[in-house]
Amino acid sequence: MEKLLQVEKLETEFTKDKQKIKILHGVTFSIKKGEVLGLVGESGSGKSITSLSIMKLFKGTSGEISAGKIQFRDQELTTKSESDMRKIRGKQIAMIFQEPMTSLNPVMKIGEQLMEPIRLHLGLTDKQARQHAISILKKVGIPRADEILHEFPHQLSGGMRQRIMIAMAISCNPQLLIADEPTTALDVTIQAQILDLIKKLQKTEDMSVLLITHDLGVVAEMCDRVVVMYAGRVVEEADVFELFESPKHPYTKGLINSVPKLGQQKDRLDSIKGNVPDPSNLPKGCKFAPRCIEALPICFQEEPAEIIFENGRSCSCWLYEQERGGIHV
Ligand code: SF4
DSSP: OOEEEEEEEEEEEEEETTEEEEEEEEEEEEEETTOEEEEEOSTTSSHHHHHHHHHTOOTTSOOEEEEEEEEETTEEGGGOOHHHHHHHBTTTEEEEOSOGGGTSOTTSOHHHHHHHHHHHHHOOOHHHHHHHHHHHHHHTTOSSHHHHTTSOGGGSOHHHHHHHHHHHHHTTOOSEEEEESTTTTSOHHHHHHHHHHHHHHHHHTTOEEEEEESOHHHHHHHOSEEEEEETTEEEEEEEHHHHHHSOOSHHHHHHHHTSOOTTOOOSSOOOOOSOOOOTTSOOSSSTTGGGOTTOOGGGGTSOOOOEEOTTSOEEOOGGGGGGGGGOOO
16 A cells, blocks of 8 residues: 655654753654554653644644654655645645644634635635535534534534534545544544544545544554554554554553453453653653563663564564564573
């Protein structure tokens, strides 16, 4: 499958009290055409900063990309100006967020908000944009679409608002949809409907999806491949079945073990002890070492490098060092 997006050795930093704090440390992954890639990890692992870096959405913050490349089709995004990025955002790469009210303008009617990007990116007249907006609303399962165009976001339920945001995101036929925790704020039943909708649209519109979530149940349901992040680094990458069947990195194992399983007899779930480290005060060596139950002495001294396995999987962990280049200890 052809690669749509290639993120390579991406480094993003923020400035606080005149000090640069690096949040992403050489993040590398790719998304193929028509693929759903899950980006997982606890809060603070760098998932959302990765998606904001791809969109270069740093306005009002001190964030900036300090190194690396983001290749989207034949375009290098890290060197693009803000005006060039505005043409790409919404048209070629669209994003949906956890809380629709952060993207919807509360004082603008749904119709105006939906039609604006359609007019801008697709160059349609008002009448054509209105027809296009109605057809998109129907596509995302919104009943009485022409009436909804005249309503304000607060008049709709949370699930409906999320559908409107998805409608806005897909309205200009993007090739890549970035969904950042798209269902976290919703009830379980609505959650399932929205995930079904994203999956259906991904297939019918032939979009690639970068799904950012801390919910491994959502990953198992939706994704083809998974990238696990910890402390601003990619620590494991695998096909979704392989990842759940045989996780390699102790952090991935911890995440999977902390998900309740049907028929489980335990009173308490296994959780990963401790917290994600403060990016301005990272431990020496492997950043997961203070929480890792399999840590070796070297883990506290040196950071492990990425090891690529035969089947295209990768993992950064000292436990697999003997598998590098077929060296056995
Ligand atoms: S490198 Fe060491 S501390 Fe880090 S995850 Fe692997 S075993 Fe644990």
